[in-house]
Amino acid sequence: MILDISGVSFSYKSTPVIEEITFSAGAGELVAILGRNGAGKTTLLKCLNRILRAQAGTVLVEGIDTRTMRPIQIARTMGWVPQQAEVSAMTVFDLVLLGRKPHFGWAPARADYQKVEEALHTISIEHLALRSADELSGGEFQQVQIARALAQDPTIILFDEPTSSLDIHNELRLMHTIRRVIHHSRRSALIAVHDLNLALRYCDRFILLKEGRIFAAGGRQVITEATIREVYDIDVRVIEVEGSPMVIPVQ
Amino acid sequence: MEQMDPHLGTEAERYHAYIRGKVVLVVLLAAALAAAVIIATSIGSIKLPFAQVLSSLLRLDRSGQGRIIWDVRLVRVLAALLVGSSLSLSGTVMQSVLRNPLASPYTLGLSSAAAFGASVAIVLFGAGTSTSSTIIVSDFFTVAASAFAFSLLSTAAILLLTVLTTISAQSMVLAGIAIGSIFSAGLTLMQYLANSVQLSAIVSWTFGDLGRANWRSLGIIASSLAPILLLTLFVRWDFNAMDSGEDTAKGLGVRTAALRIGGMLASSLLSAVVVSYFGTIAFIGLLGPHIARRLFGADHRFLLIASPLIGALVLLSADTLARTILTPMVLPVGILTSLLGGPLFISLLLAGRKR
Numbered sequence: 075m076i077l078d079i080s081g082v083s084f085s086y087k088s089t090p091v092i093e094e095i096t097f098s099a100g101a102g103e104l105v106a107i108l109g110r111n112g113a114g115k116t117t118l119l120k121c122l123n124r125i126l127r128a129q130a131g132t133v134l135v136e137g138i139d140t141r142t143m144r145p146i147q148i149a150r151t152m153g154w155v156p157q158q159a160e161v162s163a164m165t166v167f168d169l170v171l172l173g174r175k176p177h178f179g180w181a182p183a184r185a186d187y188q189k190v191e192e193a194l195h196t197i198s199i200e201h202l203a204l205r206s207a208d209e210l211s212g213g214e215f216q217q218v219q220i221a222r223a224l225a226q227d228p229t230i231i232l233f234d235e236p237t238s239s240l241d242i243h244n245e246l247r248l249m250h251t252i253r254r255v256i257h258h259s260r261r262s263a264l265i266a267v268h269d270l271n272l273a274l275r276y277c278d279r280f281i282l283l284k285e286g287r288i289f290a291a292g293g294r295q296v297i298t299e300a301t302i303r304e305v306y307d308i309d310v311r312v313i314e315v316e317g318s319p320m321v322i323p324v325q
Numbered sequence: 326m327e328q329m330d331p332h333l334g335t336e337a338e339r340y341h342a343y344i345r346g347k348v349v350l351v352v353l354l355a356a357a358l359a360a361a362v363i364i365a366t367s368i369g370s371i372k373l374p375f376a377q378v379l380s381s382l383l384r385l386d387r388s389g390q391g392r393i394i395w396d397v398r399l400v401r402v403l404a405a406l407l408v409g410s411s412l413s414l415s416g417t418v419m420q421s422v423l424r425n426p427l428a429s430p431y432t433l434g435l436s437s438a439a440a441f442g443a444s445v446a447i448v449l450f451g452a453g454t455s456t457s458s459t460i461i462v463s464d465f466f467t468v469a470a471s472a473f474a475f476s477l478l479s480t481a482a483i484l485l486l487t488v489l490t491t492i493s494a495q496s497m498v499l500a501g502i503a504i505g506s507i508f509s510a511g512l513t514l515m516q517y518l519a520n521s522v523q524l525s526a527i528v529s530w531t532f533g534d535l536g537r538a539n540w541r542s543l544g545i546i547a548s549s550l551a552p553i554l555l556l557t558l559f560v561r562w563d564f565n566a567m568d569s570g571e572d573t574a575k576g577l578g579v580r581t582a583a584l585r586i587g588g589m590l591a592s593s594l595l596s597a598v599v600v601s602y603f604g605t606i607a608f609i610g611l612l613g614p615h616i617a618r619r620l621f622g623a624d625h626r627f628l629l630i631a632s633p634l635i636g637a638l639v640l641l642s643a644d645t646l647a648r649t650i651l652t653p654m655v656l657p658v659g660i661l662t663s664l665l666g667g668p669l670f671i672s673l674l675l676a677g678r679k680r
Contacts, residue, residue: 148578152576154572154573154575154576158570159572160568161569164565165340165343167343168624172562172565172577175566191335191336219573
């Protein structure tokens with residue numbers, strides 16, 4: 075397993091946000107983190123790369139406890155795509171080059187620039203390379219952040235709602251690209267996502283969080299009318315469309 | 326979209342060309358500053374020809390009029406360079422780590438704290454006295470030391486607020502204004518308690534004035550500026566990461582808390598040294614970084630070099646104007662930076678942003 079999470083708990087002050095989270099992710103696997111607002115999806119992701127310090131539990135990356143790793147070592151193995159970030163007056167190339175920061179010393183080398191180019195091409199945003207980030211649309215900026223995480227060349231990429239600002243065309247294209255990159259390079263991705271059908275279409279495994287705890291976890295079979303009612307408090311029908319399940323809310 | 330061969334590295338090449346453009350701009354800035362140094366050294370009550378200034382500077386010739394150049398003019402010119410670049414660098418770092426464009430040594434209350442410290446030395450320690458006609462600060466070292474101590478105190482207050490509380494970076498500037506107002510009240514109290522001689526000494530200290538410069542104070546400022554500039558350049562990529570937000574920076578392996586505290590400590594120390602010697606010189610800590618951001622964007626690889634250069638250029642120009650505008654009277658430059666800095670800053674805000 076690339077990622078082993080065991081008993082991870084985190085509280086803000088005395089309010090528990092996530093409790094006793096245990097699961098793992100293998101090579102080439104996309105794991106969807108599902109749950110309602112406030113269920114702890116973002117908190118869970120941030121505990122993995124130690125943006126937040128979990129009060130209990132262990133996170134092992136390729137067998138190494140993240141608590142024994144320096145921040146820069148964690149950044150070399152885990153990429154992070156936040157849902158929102160502040161937009162600074164730097165070019166897209168500059169921002170994607172930041173993904174190489176954990177790898178280079180005083181200044182980027184030729185190989186780093188190549189990685190940036192590769193990432194720009196993978197996400198198909200090479201035409202934005204010299205645009206200033208503060209002139210981009212929300213969706214374009216989101217793609218820049220994904221490109222930066224790819225340039226970071228980590229073993230695991232943590233995505234927090236990576237397609238929330240994208241139109242349906244770009245959403246499908248980006249998810250397809252992410253899936254291709256993860257499968258091809260045998261990395262892992264953890265994706266916090268709201269769109270159940272998007273998750274069903276592109277992810278391999280599903281973690282359903284309810285009030286900070288794992289309610290259900292596993293393959294597509296865990297996305298059932300019963301589990302969704304419990305987790306999201308809505309009535310849905312799960313139907314089969316062209317061989318894949320699809321979630322449709324019912325009134 | 327144009328046809329591009331991914332193996333030719335088209336984006337990287339375009340990017341390198343773009344970066345070279347910025348490097349050229351930095352070189353031009355440095356050249357403009359060098360020219361300004363020659364011009365400023367030649368201007369004064371005795372007008373010296375550029376050629377003579379240049380040859381005296383290059384040949385380290387301190388004889389004849391070379392003495393004016395070296396011991397009078399150059400000290401002051403170098404003071405403008407060092408003070409301008411220090412304040413501007415401090416402002417850049419403070420604005421980055423606090424992620425607030427209003428952060429500067431002045432707006433964070435450091436200047437007020439230093440002024441209060443100076444007034445305490447003058448009133449309570451009797452460091453200000455008068456000779457027959459002119460008011461002087463007799464024990465200059467005590468005044469500077471006291472000013473420094475109090476600016477450290479305000480730095481400590483700001484740092485403690487940063488470390489101990491969950492106060493947001495944005496609120497830090499508000500806290501700085503509050504701290505500044507406390508010290509301003511203290512300064513007013515000291516002025517009220519002072520006798521007329523002490524009062525004159527306080528007021529004359531408060532004017533930011535480069536006329537107090539001597540080789541020793543320049544040495545102290547230079548030896549604070551150089552390591553801090555190097556240190557900030559060393560973490561220039563961390564600053565760039567920080568610009569995308571704290572979480573993004575952490576995700577890129579930046580120790581954000583250490584960067585914020587270290588950055589505040591270094592920039593506060595640097596500006597404390599400067600204001601302790603030279604008093605309140607407003608706006609340079611805002612103007613320098615903001616002009617640099619207009620020209621270079623948010624990339625700290627360039628900001629951390631360009632902002633000190635611009636701060637030096639602006640303060641040197643202002644001081645040269647202050648020396649000559651009412652000849653033979655020499656105005657403290659602090660008056661001029663406040664007077665001209667305000668409108669200049671507003672026009673900067675109104676002007677279109679350039680990348």
